[in-house]
Amino acid sequence: xxxxxxxxxxxxxxxxxxxxxxxxxxxxxxxxxxxxxxxxxxxxxxxxxxxxxxxxxxxxxxxxxxxxxxxxxxxxxxxxxxxxxxxxxxxxxxxxxxxxxxxxxxxxxxxxxxxxxxxxxxxxxxxxxxxxxxxxxxxxxxxxxxxxxxxxxxxxxxxxxxxxxxxxxxxxxxxxxxxxxxxxxxxxxxxxxxxxxxxxxxxxxxxxxxxxxxxxxxxxxxxxxxxxxxxxxxxxxxxxxxxxxxxxxxxxxxxxxxxxxxxxxxxxxxxxxxxxxxxxxxxxxxxxxxxxxxxxxxxxxxxxxxxxxxxxxxx
Amino acid sequence: xxxxxxxxxxxxxxxxxxxxxxxxxxxxxxxxxxxxxxxxxxxxxxxxxxxxxxxxxxxxxxxxxxxxxxxxxxxxxxxxxxxxxxxxxxxxxxxxxxxxxxxxxxxxxxxxxxxxxxxxxxxxxxxxxxxxxxxxxxxxxxxxxxxxxxxxxxxxxxxxxxxxxxxxxxxxxxxxxxxxxxxxxxxxxxxxxxxxxxxxxxxxxxxxxxxxxxxxxxxxxxxxxxxxxxxxxxxxxxxxxxxxxxxxxxxxxxxxxxxxxxxxxxxxxxxxxxxxxxxxxxxxxxxxxxxxxxxxxxxxxxxxxxxxxxxxxxx
Numbered sequence: 338x339x340x341x342x343x344x345x346x347x348x349x350x351x352x353x354x355x356x357x358x359x360x361x362x363x364x365x366x367x368x369x370x371x372x373x374x375x376x377x378x379x380x381x382x383x384x385x386x387x388x389x390x391x392x393x394x395x396x397x398x399x400x401x402x403x404x405x406x407x408x409x410x411x412x413x414x415x416x417x418x419x420x421x422x423x424x425x426x427x428x429x430x431x432x433x434x435x436x437x438x439x440x441x442x443x444x445x446x447x448x449x450x451x452x453x454x455x456x457x458x459x460x461x462x463x464x465x466x467x468x469x470x471x472x473x474x475x476x477x478x479x480x481x482x483x484x485x486x487x488x489x490x491x492x493x494x495x496x497x498x499x500x501x502x503x504x505x506x507x508x509x510x511x512x513x514x515x516x517x518x519x520x521x522x523x524x525x526x527x528x529x530x531x532x533x534x535x536x537x538x539x540x541x542x543x544x545x546x547x548x549x550x551x552x553x554x555x556x557x558x559x560x561x562x563x564x565x566x567x568x569x570x571x572x573x574x575x576x577x578x579x580x581x582x583x584x585x586x587x588x589x590x591x592x593x594x595x596x597x598x599x600x601x602x603x604x605x606x607x608x609x610x611x612x613x614x615x616x617x618x619x620x621x622x623x624x625x626x627x628x629x630x631x632x633x634x635x636x637x638x639x640x641x642x643x644x645x646x647x648x649x650x651x652x
Numbered sequence: 653x654x655x656x657x658x659x660x661x662x663x664x665x666x667x668x669x670x671x672x673x674x675x676x677x678x679x680x681x682x683x684x685x686x687x688x689x690x691x692x693x694x695x696x697x698x699x700x701x702x703x704x705x706x707x708x709x710x711x712x713x714x715x716x717x718x719x720x721x722x723x724x725x726x727x728x729x730x731x732x733x734x735x736x737x738x739x740x741x742x743x744x745x746x747x748x749x750x751x752x753x754x755x756x757x758x759x760x761x762x763x764x765x766x767x768x769x770x771x772x773x774x775x776x777x778x779x780x781x782x783x784x785x786x787x788x789x790x791x792x793x794x795x796x797x798x799x800x801x802x803x804x805x806x807x808x809x810x811x812x813x814x815x816x817x818x819x820x821x822x823x824x825x826x827x828x829x830x831x832x833x834x835x836x837x838x839x840x841x842x843x844x845x846x847x848x849x850x851x852x853x854x855x856x857x858x859x860x861x862x863x864x865x866x867x868x869x870x871x872x873x874x875x876x877x878x879x880x881x882x883x884x885x886x887x888x889x890x891x892x893x894x895x896x897x898x899x900x901x902x903x904x905x906x907x908x909x910x911x912x913x914x915x916x917x918x919x920x921x922x923x924x925x926x927x928x929x930x931x932x933x934x935x936x937x938x939x940x941x942x943x944x945x946x947x948x949x950x951x952x953x954x955x956x957x958x959x960x961x962x963x964x965x966x967x
C-alpha cells in the first residue's frame with residue numbers, strides 16, 4: 338500500500354478532507370493534490386484562491402472545523418474595520434487568512450507564478466505532500482443562472498447559491514496549460530482520485546484543461562461520491578444537479594464522470610445504486626463516506642487505496 | 653480672523669499637527685490641506701500614502717501620539733503573521749491601518765482617483781476640512797545618496813535615513829497636474845502656509861508640480877520652521893541640510909524657501925536669526941513653535957493667522 342502513487346483532484350472542504358486522509362496514509366512523495374483554481378478571484382485588490390487555501394489549511398491542520406474555510410481561532414480586526422469603511426464584507430477574511438492573501442498578491446505582483454507561491458506557502462505551513470494549482474493561467478468559473486452569468490464567488494458566497502443554475506463555463510480553460518508537474522505526476526500515478534468535491538464547479542474546472550483531461554483519460558480513476566442520498570455533504574452540488582434536471586444521487590455523479598472513472602465509492606445509504614452504476618460500466622464500492630474527524634479521513638483514504646487494488650483486480 | 657482662507661502645505665507628523673491646529677481655529681470651509689504624496693509607494697501589493705494617512709489620522713484625532721504614524725491602540729495580527737510568512741516587516745502596518753491601505757488599493761483598482769479616495773476616507777473619519785493629495789498623478793521622491801538612488805520609503809524607513817544625501821528628484825512632477833480643487837483653493841486663499849514639515853522631501857515635492865508653484869508664487873506665503881536650533885523636531889531635515897553642505901537652522905529654511913515666502917515663524921530659541929532672515933527680504937516672527945499637545949497646535953495656528961495679519965500690515 339505505501340508504494341501506491343496517487344494524484345487527487347480536489348476542490349474545497351470535502352476534497353481537502355480526503356486529501357488530508359490520503360496524506361495521513363501515504364508517504365509524502367506518493368501524493369500530489371491538484372486543486373481547483375476556477376474559484377479564484379480578486380477581492381479588495383487581493384488575489385484569493387479559496388480552494389487552495391482550504392486544502393492547504395486542512396493539510397496543515399490549521400483549518401477552522403466549524404466553517405470548513407478560514408483558520409481556527411482567527412481574529413477579525415481588519416474585516417470589521419473595512420466594513421466600517423464601507424467596503425464589502427460578504428467574503429469573510431480573518432486577519433491571519435488575510436496575511437495569506439496579501440502574501441499571494443505581493444508575490445504574484447513580483448512575478449512569481451501561482452505554483453511558486455503555493456509551494457512557498459506549503460513550506461511555511463509545513464505541508465510535505467505536493468499541492469499544485471490546476472494551472473498558473475487564469476481560469477474563471479462562470480455560473481449561468483436565471484439571473485444572468487455570475488462570477489463563481491458572486492454566485493457562491495455573495496448570492497449564497499440562490500440563483501437557479503442553467504450551466505457553467507470555465508473561461509480561459511481551453512487555452513490554459515496545466516501547472517508544472519501536473520502531467521508528470523499523473524503520468525507517474527497508479528490511480529487518480531476524484532475527491533468528494535462538487536463535480537460541476539470543483540472537479541470539472543480541473544478537467545476542463547485539455548491536457549489534464551487527456552492525461553487522466555489513460556489512467557485508472559476512482560471517484561468518491563460527494564452525495565449521500567440526494568444530499569450534498571456540503572455545498573450546492575445536489576441543488577445544481579436538480580436545477581440542471583438531473584435527480585441528485587451518487588448514480589448521477591457516476592454518470593457525470595462516466596467517460597473518465599473506473600470506479601466510484603458511495604455511501605452505505607446508497608447501496609441500492611450499485612447495480613445501476615455497474616450498468617454504466619463503472620465499479621461501485623460501498624462504505625461509510627462521511628468524514629467527521631481526522632480519523633475518518635484516514636480510514637476513508639485507506640479504503641480508497643484498498644478499493645483501487647480491488648478495482649485493478651476486477652473484484 | 654475666522655474669515656481668513658488658508659491653504660496649508662503639509663507632509664507628515666509636523667505638518668499634520670499644524671493642520672490640526674488650523675482646523676481647530678478656522679471654519680471648516682476656510683481650510684484646505686494639500687498633502688505630499690511623493691512618499692507614496694506600493695508595498696506588499698498595497699498602495700500606501702503615508703503622509704495623507706498621517707494628516708488624516710491626526711485631523712480625525714485617531715493618530716498614535718507615541719509614534720506620530722499609525723493609529724492609537726491598533727493591533728498587529730496581520731503584520732506578525734506576514735513576518736512569519738517571510739514577508740518584509742520593516743514598514744509597520746497595524747490591522748486598522750491596513751484596512752485604510754486595502755480600501756485605498758481597492759478603490760484605485762476600481763478606477764477612483766486618489767482625490768476621490770481621500771475625500772471618501774475623510775468622510776468616513778468625520779474630517780470636515782478639505783484634504784487634497786498634491787496630485788492624482790504618481791510622483792515619486794527619489795533620494796540620491798552615497799549608496800545610490802533610493803526610493804523614499806526605502807531611504808526613510810528601511811534604511812532609517814542612514815545613507816548620506818546628495819540630492820533629490822521628484823520623478824513625474826514636471827508632467828503632473830495638481831489634484832482637482834488645488835488651484836482654485838490657492839486662488840481663493842488669503843495666505844498659503846508651509847507647515848513645519850521637511851523642506852526637502854515634504855514641501856518641495858508639492859512645489860515641484862509646476863502649476864502649484866506657479867499659483868503660490870503670486871500669493872502671500874508664511875512658513876513655520878521645522879527646525880529649532882540646529883535640530884529637526886522630528887525626522888531627517890537637519891541631517892539633510894548638513895549632508896548637503898548647509899548649516900541647519902531656521903535661517904537655512906528661510907533661505908531655502910526665499911523665492912516663495914514672505915514670512916517665517918521661528919522658535920524663541922532662534923531669536924538671534926531674525927536680522928539675517930530679514931536680510932533675505934523675509935519677515936521673521938518669534939514664538940514657541942513646539943507642539944506638544946492639541947492645545948499647542950491651536951495656539952500656534954492662531955499665531956500663524958495673527959502673524960499673517962501682521963505680515964500683511966508690514967509690522
